[in-house]
Amino acid sequence: MNKIPFNIPPYVGTELEYVRQAVESHKICGDGPFTKKCDHWMEERFGAPCVLLTTSGTTALEMAALLCGLEKGDEVILPSFTFSSTATSVVLTGATPVFVDIRPDTMNIDENKIEAAITDRTKAIVAVHYAGVSCEMDAIMEIARKHGLKVIEDAAQGVMASYKGRALGTIGDFGCYSFHETKNYSMGEGGALVLRHKEDIEPAEILREKGTDRARFFRGQVDKYTWVEYGSSYLPSDMNAAYLWAQLLEADRINENRLATWHAYNEAFAPLAAQGRFELPVIPEACVHNAHMYYIKLRDLRDRTAFIDYLKRCGVNSVFHYVPLHSSPAGRRFGRFSGEDVYTTRESDRLTRLPLYYGMTKEDRDRVIDAVLSFAREG
Numbered sequence: 001m002n003k004i005p006f007n008i009p010p011y012v013g014t015e016l017e018y019v020r021q022a023v024e025s026h027k028i029c030g031d032g033p034f035t036k037k038c039d040h041w042m043e044e045r046f047g048a049p050c051v052l053l054t055t056s057g058t059t060a061l062e063m064a065a066l067l068c069g070l071e072k073g074d075e076v077i078l079p080s081f082t083f084s085s086t087a088t089s090v091v092l093t094g095a096t097p098v099f100v101d102i103r104p105d106t107m108n109i110d111e112n113k114i115e116a117a118i119t120d121r122t123k124a125i126v127a128v129h130y131a132g133v134s135c136e137m138d139a140i141m142e143i144a145r146k147h148g149l150k151v152i153e154d155a156a157q158g159v160m161a162s163y164k165g166r167a168l169g170t171i172g173d174f175g176c177y178s179f180h181e182t183k184n185y186s187m188g189e190g191g192a193l194v195l196r197h198k199e200d201i202e203p204a205e206i207l208r209e210k211g212t213d214r215a216r217f218f219r220g221q222v223d224k225y226t227w228v229e230y231g232s233s234y235l236p237s238d239m240n241a242a243y244l245w246a247q248l249l250e251a252d253r254i255n256e257n258r259l260a261t262w263h264a265y266n267e268a269f270a271p272l273a274a275q276g277r278f279e280l281p282v283i284p285e286a287c288v289h290n291a292h293m294y295y296i297k298l299r300d301l302r303d304r305t306a307f308i309d310y311l312k313r314c315g316v317n318s319v320f321h322y323v324p325l326h327s328s329p330a331g332r333r334f335g336r337f338s339g340e341d342v343y344t345t346r347e348s349d350r351l352t353r354l355p356l357y358y359g360m361t362k363e364d365r366d367r368v369i370d371a372v373l374s375f376a377r378e379g
């Protein structure tokens with residue numbers, strides 16, 4: 001019996017043709033034709049003044065943190081239930097991550113617990129859209145406005161998802177996407193930074209281009225380019241952008257395919273949820289999600305361990321995440337938790353993810369469903 005993997009990187013079939021074009025045009029460094037195509041496609045589709053491809057979701061978050069002007073002594077509010085990059089980008093600037101509890105329904109930061117964590121050193125809030133389901137952005141933007149804070153959206157999982165009709169990543173001051181091979185659209189390693197304010201475009205270009213005004217030079221705005229500010233290299237190769245371009249052209253098809261698997265899972269498990277055996281993802285009315293993941297919540301850690309073992313015996317790879325950052329070695333060293341951890345640890349202990357990827361066959365999907373249902377029958 002073949003094993004069902006947890007993830008297969010998206011592949012639509014035209015990637016190599018575009019990569020070949022990039023190679024043969026001898027334009028393979030950053031900001032080449034395919035990078036520009038991807039940037040403009042996202043600007044149009046998501047309604048953002050500027051999108052810049054980056055080398056990863058992590059570096060998009062780093063750019064956002066640097067563009068917020070974060071410094072040593074500043075504090076940034078974020079959930080503890082997230083990937084390490086959400087916090088490392090803050091730590092890079094010398095600022096302190098301040099972790100706030102999540103909501104048990106969406107696993108997103110609890111917007112009602114943010115204000116209690118604000119001090120006179122707070123500079124920004126990072127809203128992580130877990131599983132491509134939006135945080136309560138109206139409430140978060142209102143808190144930020146009231147206290148003069150920046151908002152960074154960690155929309156690594158939120159490409160093609162929306163909140164009240166607005167694309168995730170375009171609501172806060174900065175948005176960060178990931179095109180890692182585990183995400184809905186991929187270029188191997190890669191990401192993008194979304195800018196909402198025109199005045200951030202030039203500083204972002206300089207930061208991304210090793211601190212030079214090279215972008216201004218190419219637009220003919222200066223007659224030579226030079227080192228003007230701190231910067232790094234956050235441009236992906238155009239070969240990687242060519243790979244992503246193939247997938248953006250098929251973005252709707254990829255999205256619909258993932259959603260079909262998601263809904264098949266959700267319908268199959270609904271009776272078990274009604275009986276209280278499992279908890280299933282909650283999608284608030286304001287949110288349109290992108291089927292980034294399908295997760296199930298078991299009773300507790302023991303139940304989850306038994307579930308994962310059972311599925312493994314059925315040839316199904318189910319994985320859990322995250323170890324809450326505030327209880328990780330680096331999280332303890334660099335950050336602190338504000339308020340009480342009511343849900344973060346408890347809910348993360350019971351969550352596990354089922355295989356979900358573009359092109360998953362109906363047979364494989366049904367085998368996952370059968371394994372989950374037979375686990376429930378047995379215990």
Ligand SMILES: *Cc1c(COP(=O)(O)O)cnc(C)c1O
Nearest residue numbers: 056057058083085156178179180
């Ligand atoms: C994947 C992910 C990242 C990091 O993106 P990379 O492209 O892998 O660097 C950051 N935050 C969250 C929530 C993610 O899921």
